[in-house]
Amino acid sequence: MSRFDYVIVGAGSAGCVLADRLSADGTAQVLLVEAGTGTPETRPEVQVPILFPRLFGGELDWNFTTVPQPGLADRSIPIPRGKAVGGSSVINAQLWTRGHRADYDAWAEAGLTGWSHADLQPYFERAEQRVSLAGLRHPLPVTPAFVDACARLGHAPAAEVQEGHLLARATHRDGLRHSSADAYLAPSRERPNLTVLADTFVRRVLFEGTRAVGIEIEGESGTETLRAEREVILSAGAVGSPHLLLLSGVGPAEELTRHGVPVVRDLSTVGRDLTDHLLVPLAFEAQGFRSPGANTTSEQITQYLQDRYGTLDSIISEALLFLRTREELEAPDIEVVHLVVPLGEHQRPTAHGLALGVILLRPRSRGAITLRSADPHDAPLIDPRYLTDEAGHDLETLVAGVREAQRVLRQPDFAQWVGKPLTDGALSEDLDDVTAYIRATGGSIHHLVSTCRMGTDERSVVDPTFAVRGLTGLRVVDASAMPSIVRAHTHAPVTMLAERAADVLLQQR
Ligand SMILES: Cc1cc2nc3c(=O)[nH]c(=O)nc-3n(C[C@H](O)[C@H](O)[C@H](O)COP(=O)(O)OP(=O)(O)OC[C@H]3O[C@@H](n4cnc5c(N)ncnc54)[C@H](O)[C@@H]3O)c2cc1C
Numbered sequence: 125m126s127r128f129d130y131v132i133v134g135a136g137s138a139g140c141v142l143a144d145r146l147s148a149d150g151t152a153q154v155l156l157v158e159a160g161t162g163t164p165e166t167r168p169e170v171q172v173p174i175l176f177p178r179l180f181g182g183e184l185d186w187n188f189t190t191v192p193q194p195g196l197a198d199r200s201i202p203i204p205r206g207k208a209v210g211g212s213s214v215i216n217a218q219l220w221t222r223g224h225r226a227d228y229d230a231w232a233e234a235g236l237t238g239w240s241h242a243d244l245q246p247y248f249e250r251a252e253q254r255v256s257l258a259g260l261r262h263p264l265p266v267t268p269a270f271v272d273a274c275a276r277l278g279h280a281p282a283a284e285v286q287e288g289h290l291l292a293r294a295t296h297r298d299g300l301r302h303s304s305a306d307a308y309l310a311p312s313r314e315r316p317n318l319t320v321l322a323d324t325f326v327r328r329v330l331f332e333g334t335r336a337v338g339i340e341i342e343g344e345s346g347t348e349t350l351r352a353e354r355e356v357i358l359s360a361g362a363v364g365s366p367h368l369l370l371l372s373g374v375g376p377a378e379e380l381t382r383h384g385v386p387v388v389r390d391l392s393t394v395g396r397d398l399t400d401h402l403l404v405p406l407a408f409e410a411q412g413f414r415s416p417g418a419n420t421t422s423e424q425i426t427q428y429l430q431d432r433y434g435t436l437d438s439i440i441s442e443a444l445l446f447l448r449t450r451e452e453l454e455a456p457d458i459e460v461v462h463l464v465v466p467l468g469e470h471q472r473p474t475a476h477g478l479a480l481g482v483i484l485l486r487p488r489s490r491g492a493i494t495l496r497s498a499d500p501h502d503a504p505l506i507d508p509r510y511l512t513d514e515a516g517h518d519l520e521t522l523v524a525g526v527r528e529a530q531r532v533l534r535q536p537d538f539a540q541w542v543g544k545p546l547t548d549g550a551l552s553e554d555l556d557d558v559t560a561y562i563r564a565t566g567g568s569i570h571h572l573v574s575t576c577r578m579g580t581d582e583r584s585v586v587d588p589t590f591a592v593r594g595l596t597g598l599r600v601v602d603a604s605a606m607p608s609i610v611r612a613h614t615h616a617p618v619t620m621l622a623e624r625a626a627d628v629l630l631q632q633r
Contacts, residue, residue, distance in 0.1 A: 128155040128319070130629075131339055131352040132359055133326045133368065135160075136211020137615050138602040138622035139359035140304035141251075144311070145626030147318040152633075155319045155350060156309075157341060160184060160207035162322030164214045164305075168425050171300045174417035174436045175425070179215040180204045188363060188503055190568075195489070195511030195519075197563045203506055204570060205363055209322050210305035212361065213615055216570070218294040218301060218439045220257050222248050222620075223612035224286045224446070226455035231607045235580035236588055239607070247623040248616065255307040255619065256297035260442055262435050263291065266413050266478060266541040267442040270462040273535035274445045277528075282446060286611065287456050289445045295615070296439075299432035304619065327500045329356050329372040329598065331388050336598035355597050355629065357590075359622070362572035362603040366395035366493045367504040369576065369585075369600075374592065375495075383498045389594050394585055395493035397577045399609040400508045403481045403569040404522060404562050406529055406550040407466045409543030410476035415465045416440075418476050440465050445532070446485075446611065449524035456611055458525035459483040460532065466546055477546060480533065482525040483569055485611040488513035493575050510566065522566075523558050571614040573606040589632065590625050601625040 130146050132139050135158035143156040164184055169175040180202070181187050188203040206212035225241040232240035260267070274289040275281075282288040295302045312318055327340045330349060338351040358365040369375055373388035375395060380387050416435035428436040440463050446456035459482075466477025491508035511518050530551055533542055545551055549561040576585040576592070584607075586592055590599040603618045605625075610617050 127351040127353060128153045129352070129354045130154045130357060131350055131355070132156045132357045133339060134158060134211060134358065134360035134364055134602065135209040135305065135309070135320065135322070136206060136359060136361055136602065137213045137304045137618045138625070139211065140209075140308040141619060141622035142357060142359060142601060142626055142629075143318060143320070144308040145623070146629060147312060147315050150315070150317050152354070153317050153319075155321065157321045157324050157326055157339065157350075158209050159325045160209065160322065162209045162320060164208035164210055165303070168429060170214055172425055172428055172436050173218060173294065173296060173299075173301055174420065174438050174440065176215055176217060176301075184208045184215055186363070186503070188506055190506045190508055193508070193510050195509065195563065196566050201508075201510075201567050203363070203568055203572070205361055209309065209320065210303035212570070213295070213304040214301075216615055217441055217613070218296065219441055219613045220255070220293045220295055220616045221286065221444070221612040222616050223610040224455045227608075227610040227612070234607065236578070236607060239588070244620060244624070247620040250623050251616065251619040255295055255304070256302040257293050258296040259293055260291055261299070261437055263442050264413055264416070264464050266464060266538070267291070267462065269538045269541055270443050270532065273532045273538035276535050277531055279445055279447060287446045287448070289443060291443050292439060292441055294439045296437065299437045325500070326360070326368065327371070329358070329368060329374075331372070331595075334389060334594065335596045352597065355599055358576075358598070358600045359602040362398070362575045363493060363504065363506060365600050365602055365604040366575040369394045369592070370495050370504070371498065371500050374595065379495060383495045385495070385498050391585060391593060393577065393583045395504070395575050396490070397574040398491035398493055398506075398508055398572060399487060399574045400491070400510070401569045401571040401609065402484045402487065402510050402518075402522070402566050403461075404526060404566045405463075405467060405479045405481050406526070406533065407479040407546040408477055408550070409466065409546060410478060411541050411543040413476070413541060415476040415478070417465065438464060441481075447525075447528060449521055449528070457484070457486050457521050458528065459485055459611070460525065460529045478542065480529045481569070482522065482529050484518055484522050484525065486609065487518050488515070489518050508568070508572070511563070519559065519562065522562050523555065526558050526562065527553065569613075571609065573603045573609050573614060576600040576604040578605045578607045589628050599625070599629070
C-alpha cells in the first residue's frame with residue numbers, strides 16, 4: 125500500500141491550490157488524485173477562451189443533470205462539472221469576481237471568527253498573485269452600450285464595493301485560459317514530494333474506527349488502496365465531495381442504510397443545504413454586430429493559437445451589473461450578465477446575437493445531493509429545488525430582476541443593437557408571462573455550493589478548520605464547504621477558501 129501524508133481527492137479549483145501549498149516546503153508527501161485527464165491544456169477548446177461551451181457534454185465534463193425541477197416546469201437542468209486536472213476551472217466561463225463585503229461579514233457574524241471580508245482579502249490577494257487575470261482586450265461595441273444603458277438607469281460603476289456595473293475580468297494569460305492547474309500546479313508539479321495521479325477514479329474514503337486513513341481507487345490493475353498518514357482532503361467539488369462522503373458511510377444514517385452502505389458516522393446534513401445561482405436568459409438576434417465564436421472554423425482556431433489576435437479571446441460575458449431590487453437591502457440581490465452571444469451559458473452559441481442573463485444572487489431555496497445507489501459510478505441525485513422557498517421570495521426577486529434587465533434593453537443606445545427576441549415572452553411585462561418565462565427558461569449558472577457546509581452550528585458538516593464533524597483525519601475543502609452562497613461567480617471565492625484552508629492545515633501540522 126502506498127503511503128502519503130496528505131491525500132487530496134480532486135484536482136479542481138481548490139485541490140490544485142492545496143497540492144501546491146501543502147507540498148511547498150518539501151516536508152510532506154502529498155498525493156493529488158483526479159478522475160479526469162492530466163493534460164487538458166493540449167486541446168484547443170481548453171486553451172482558446174471563446175470555445176469553452178464546446179466542452180460541455182464532452183470528455184472533460186461529468187455531464188450531470190438535476191432531477192426534474194418543479195419550480196422550473198419540471199425540467200431537468202444540465203449541471204456541467206469539470207473532469208480534468210484543473211477541474212471546473214478548465215471548462216468554466218473564466219469570470220473572476222471576489223463577491224460582496226456583506227457575503228463574508230455575514231459569515232463572521234454567524235460565528236466564523238476570522239472569516240470577515242477584511243480577514244479574507246489577503247487570501248484573495250494571495251490567489252491573485254498566482255491566477256493570471258486580464259481585462260477585455262476586444263470588447264464589442266455593444267458592450268459599452270450596455271454599460272451606458274445601466275448608467276442611464278442610475279446604476280453607478282462598481283468600485284470598491286461590488287455593486288453597479290463593471291467590465292469583466294477573466295482568468296487569462298496571454299490570450300489563453302489560465303486554469304487552476306496552470307496557476308498552481310504547473311510551477312509545482314515536478315516537486316519530488318508531490319504526486320499527481322490523473323485518470324484515477326476514487327471510490328471511497330477508508331476508515332479505522334472514526335479516523336480516515338486513506339482512499340480506495342480504481343487503478344490500472346483494479347481496486348487499490350492508498351494510505352494517508354495525516355489527512356484525507358476531499359476537494360471533489362460540490363457534487364463529488366458529498367457523494368464520496370455518502371459512499372463512504374458518512375451521512376444521514378437512514379439514507380445510507382437504505383442503500384446498504386455501512387454507517388461510519390450519522391451526519392444528517394451531508395449533501396443538504398445545496399444552493400445554486402439560477403440564471404434566466406433574455407436572448408435576442410444581433411443588430412449590427414457579429415458575435416465572437418459563432419461558427420468558428422478550425423483554421424481560425426489555429427491562426428488564433430499562433431498570433432493570439434482577434435476576438436476568440438472573448439469570454440462571452442463581457443460586462444456585469446449587480447443591483448438591489450429593493451432600496452432597503454444591504455447588498456445586491458440580482459446580477460445581470462451581458463453576454464455577447466444569444467444564449468445562456470450552458471448552451472452552444474451558433475448564431476449572432478446577445479443575451480442578458482438575470483441571476484438570483486441570494487436564493488433562499490435549498491436543495492440536496494443524495495445517493496442514487498451505493499455504486500460509486502452512479503451519479504448522485506442532484507436536486508437544487510430551484511424556486512421552491514415557501515414565501516416565494518426567490519421568484520419575486522427574479523421577476524424584479526427580469527424587469528430591470530428589460531429596462532436596460534429598452535434604453536435607446538443599447539436597443540439599437542438588440543434584434544428580435546429569440547424566445548417568446550422575453551420582453552413581456554405581464555406578471556404571469558414573466559413568471560412563466562422564468563420557469564420555462566431558467567437554468568444553472570453552475571455555482572453549486574454548501575453541500576458540506578462549514579459552520580459553528582450543529583447542522584454544519586465541517587467545522588471552521590474544514591474538519592468533518594465527529595471524525596478525525598478528514599477535511600472537505602472546496603465549493604461544498606462554503607458557509608453560504610456568495611454574490612459572486614464562485615471560482616475566485618473557492619480559490620480564496622482553499623488558500624485559507626492551506627494555512628489552517630499548515631498551522632495544525
Ligand atoms: C460550466 C461552468 C462555468 C462556470 N463559470 C464560472 C465563471 O465564469 N466564473 C466563476 O467564478 N465560476 C464559474 N464556475 C464555477 C466554478 O468554476 C466552480 O465553483 C469551481 O471551479 C469549483 O471548484 P471546486 O474545487 O469546488 O470543484 P471542481 O473545480 O469542480 O473540482 C473537483 C474535481 O474533483 C474531481 N473529482 C470529482 N469526483 C472525483 C472522484 N470520485 N475521483 C477523483 N476525482 C474526482 C473532478 O473531476 C474535478 O476535477 C463555472 C462552473 C462551470 C461548471
